[in-house]
Amino acid sequence: MSLPATAASPTATGIAARDIETVLHPTTHLADHRRNGPFVVARAEGTRVWDEQGREYIEGLAGLWCTALGYGVEELAEVAAEQMRDLSYTHLFAGKSHEPAVALAEKLREMAPIPYAKTFFGVSGSDANETQIKLAWYYNNALGRTEKKKIISRRRAYHGSTLGAGSLTGLPTFHKSFDLPLPGILHVTCPHHYREAEPGETEDEFAERLARELDDLIRAEGPETVAAFIAEPVLGAGGVVVPPRGYYERIQAVLDEHEVALIDDEVICGFGRLGTRFGAEAVGMKPATVSLAKALSSAYLPISAVLAPDSMVDVLVEAGERWGVFGHGYTYAGHPVCAAVALRALELMEERDVYGNAARVGNYFQERLARFDDHRLVGETRGMGMIGACELVADKASRAAFAPERGVGAHMERRCLEHGVILRALGDTVAFCPPLVVTESDVDEILERFGRALDDTLAWIEAGGGAS
Known part of the structure; x- marks a missing residue:
């Protein structure tokens, strides 16, 4: 059955509109998806992904924790x-x-x-x-x-x-x-x-x-x-x-x-x-x-x-x-x-010594990720090897979390996309899991873009973003 014209995202066109009309997505907020439509991936190569508008992103989550060798081998x-x-x-x-x-x-x-x-x-x-x-x-x-x-x-x-x-x-x-x-x-x-x-x-x-x-x-x-x-x-x-x-x-x-x-x-x-x-x-x-x-x-x-x-x-x-x-x-x-x-x-x-690369670059990644521990929004960074996380908190001293309805993690994930890096918000924790073939330069790029998104999110919070 087709959706009523008012049910789908009014701005969705092309693949996005067709998706809303025909696809039931796994592990997705279905009401938000119907309102806002999907993020459409068109192609990928190595550690890079392009959307249907041709915009390039660096992959920071290995697809869904899985593309160890990167794309297009x-x-x-x-x-x-x-x-x-x-x-x-x-x-x-x-x-x-x-x-x-x-x-x-x-x-x-x-x-x-x-x-x-x-x-x-x-x-x-x-x-x-x-x-x-x-x-x-x-x-x-x-x-x-x-x-x-x-x-x-x-x-x-x-x-x-x-x-x-x-x-x-x-x-x-x-x-x-x-x-x-x-x-x-x-x-x-x-x-x-x-x-x-x-x-x-x-x-x-x-x-x-x-x-x-x-x-x-x-x-x-x-x-x-x-x-x-x-x-x-x-x-x-x-x-x-x-x-x-x-x-x-x-x-x-x-x-x-x-x-x-x-x-x-x-x-x-x-x-x-x-x-x-x-x-x-x-x-x-x-x-x-x-x-x-x-x-x-x-x-x-x-x-x-x-x-x-x-x-x-x-x-x-x-x-x-x-x-x-x-x-x-x-x-x-x-x-x-x-x-x-x-x-x-x-x-x-x-x-290709991917295990060795994961160990070497993983150490570099963990060291660079830990530098965000001093950021006002960050309660804890954590990880091992080539997987990591940054937990966002309302108050560093008390470790108080944001109210879920503020949607801080979801906003942060969107800002990451705006800055050209694909990461995943798990509640208010941002997860990193790049392909195991990334270089130290790739890690720098992922974290630099993440850092800009983090600063954007702090400014949004300070301006009352997400507060009812």
Whole structure:
């Protein structure tokens, strides 16, 4: 059904008007979108993006935390075209297989932060974490631990938006009006010292308190009912939260005591984002299973993966003797074109020393980002490697946040676009996640444009902007 003429943005033309008429957008304020229309991307190359008017922007968010190699890598286009000609599609159901999926699984086993990993393929980070839930349930059923099904996540975590993965997510937007979270999904405190610490509490004391909180919850629920704890090495969409030093070691000790598995959600942090191949290596996690997506193919095609150790898969195989078919999977799981492109993307990251660049330029980026700590609007800058955030506050001394209805973060994001840099506001926190191929010069440009937008936003606030 067409919209009434008064419903769409009165200034929208071309692609924008067509978009308003036909597209229902994910994770978007739909009323604002109908009023204002979309930001239309026309083309991209390297670390640059152009809109439909031909205006150039520097990419500061790697698309959606995912374009590690930057845009327009010709070799990946050629791999996709060649694979489409040779074998455009087959599947992995009922024991079928093909070379690209096997070769990618071999590469992931070689790289994995867990020993002897087998790969279960999917198409998105959400479905990877949905698979994690089902694997945990199936595995414990196979072992006769039929009550060991609860999964603990963290407030402000992001693990996807499907029913199960959306329940693991700890952000209200993904729960309210969707009747989530599902029963059996629990949440503990976000490990953000700046926002969650008690007055005078050191980072070490904070980490110890959060470990006690987890231990208390597992004991209260009954260890025999808790299957897993899921964590991003560094929280992404929840505001780029870097847990305090020693946090994961304390968490791991609690999990080990109660035989609770650690699920490592590497969808954002995997493949160099924290300056190491996997985020687990950077923060000291020792996962049982791993979720991958995004930079797995540098976002050139949709693909995800769950890595599980042989010891776990052996239990599933033995259960098959009793239960028959393992009834879980996706039509496009291990799609040959996606797998071929992902494998070549991982090879290019090694050949071009992308991990090394991420570590070197990541250090430079963190040092330059921290210079904004003295800005009147900034409560905290934070990050690790090539991911960072700048949290805007109404008062630095008290750390008081702006009233949400003022829309300070949204205004800041618009000002960033006006200054030619693509960043993302997560509430009033501005997130940075540039392609891993950026140079120090690119970092300077991103932060210089961000700084101008920050000054503009301060002037807007001082003039009463957003106040009712």
